[in-house]
Every structure is written in C-alpha cells, then in structure tokens.
Amino acid sequence: MTDDLTEIQARQAEFVAERDWEEYHRPKNLAMAISVEASELVELYQWRESELSAACRENEELREATREELADILCYTLSLADQLNIDLGTATVEKIEANSERYPADDPPSPME
Ligand SMILES: [Mg+2]
Structure with missing residues (x-):
C-alpha cells in the first residue's frame, strides 16, 4: 500500500506496458474513458432519494461501488497524465493553492453561488 x-x-x-496497451491509451481515448467512469459513478447516485451524506456513508454496498469507480477514474487519470508527462501530484497541489487564493478561507463563497 502506498500513498x-x-x-x-x-x-x-x-x-499498461505489460499488456502492450499503450497504443490504446491515447489521450483522446483516456479522456473518454475518464468520462465513462465518471458517468458510472454518477449512475450509482442517479435515482437515490436520499442525498444525505450520512445515509450514503452508511450504505456499505454504495460505498464499495463508489470506491471502485473512484479507483477506475484515477487509473485512467494517471494514464492520461503519464501519456502527457504531467506530474499529477504537483498539478494537484498547484490547483489547491490556486483555489485557496480564489476562495479565501476567511471569506468563502457558498458552493451554491
Ligand atoms: Mg467502472
């Protein structure tokens, strides 16, 4: 296990390399795969009546399915980053820093705005 x-x-x-899948892992295909996996994540919640976080967290089957879809999304995201020589860790930290400046902690806008 690594973080x-x-x-x-x-x-x-x-x-990917061990399976000779590089030719399929082109940026367009990977971007589409990320979108498909994100849609699979959305589908898990599509017709649920309760949107309460506590109810979702207590549903172990939903939590496990969400876990798997998040991992699918991350695998394709990492492959796309790899294909484009993007250091995703650095890019993510830079995005968090940019968001911190855009949305100051002492005056955060509502997510609904
Ligand atoms: Mg999936």
Whole structure:
C-alpha cells in the first residue's frame, strides 16, 4: 500500500506496458474513458432519494461501488497524465493553492453561488 501518487502513476504505467496497451491509451481515448467512469459513478447516485451524506456513508454496498469507480477514474487519470508527462501530484497541489487564493478561507463563497 502506498500513498505516493508518483509511485501509483508508475505502477499504472507498468500495468499498461505489460499488456502492450499503450497504443490504446491515447489521450483522446483516456479522456473518454475518464468520462465513462465518471458517468458510472454518477449512475450509482442517479435515482437515490436520499442525498444525505450520512445515509450514503452508511450504505456499505454504495460505498464499495463508489470506491471502485473512484479507483477506475484515477487509473485512467494517471494514464492520461503519464501519456502527457504531467506530474499529477504537483498539478494537484498547484490547483489547491490556486483555489485557496480564489476562495479565501476567511471569506468563502457558498458552493451554491
Ligand atoms: Mg467502472
């Protein structure tokens, strides 16, 4: 188990290379795959009556299905980053920093605005 994104990205690249899937893992295909997996995530919640976080967290089957779709999304995201030589860890930290400046903690806008 690792929490180092660079190491996980390398493992995903190794998984793809071992199966000679690089020719399929073109940026367009990977962008589409991310969208498909995100849609599978949305589908899990599509017709649920309760949107309460507590109810979703207590549903172990839903939690496990969500876990799997999030991992699918991340695998394709890491492959796309790899194909384009993007350091996703650095890009993500930079995005969080940009969001921190855009949405100051002492005056955060409502997510509904
Ligand atoms: Mg999936």
